[in-house]
Amino acid sequence: MAILKRYALAIFFLLLVSFLMLLGTMGVKSFGEKMIEDTGIEMKPRGENLTK
Secondary structure, eight states: OHHHHHHHHHHHHHHHHHHHHHHHHHHHHHHHHHHHHHHTOOOOOGGGGGOO
């Protein structure tokens, strides 16, 4: 219990930063997908022509 009291603030900030990073990553991904959707360009994986 003493260890939890000692490191509680550090663990809180670690979880907060991890959550904000996850939120930022999801936001950038959805923003990028929305930008690509508006252009009307169809994205294809580069490896697609290697499998033919």
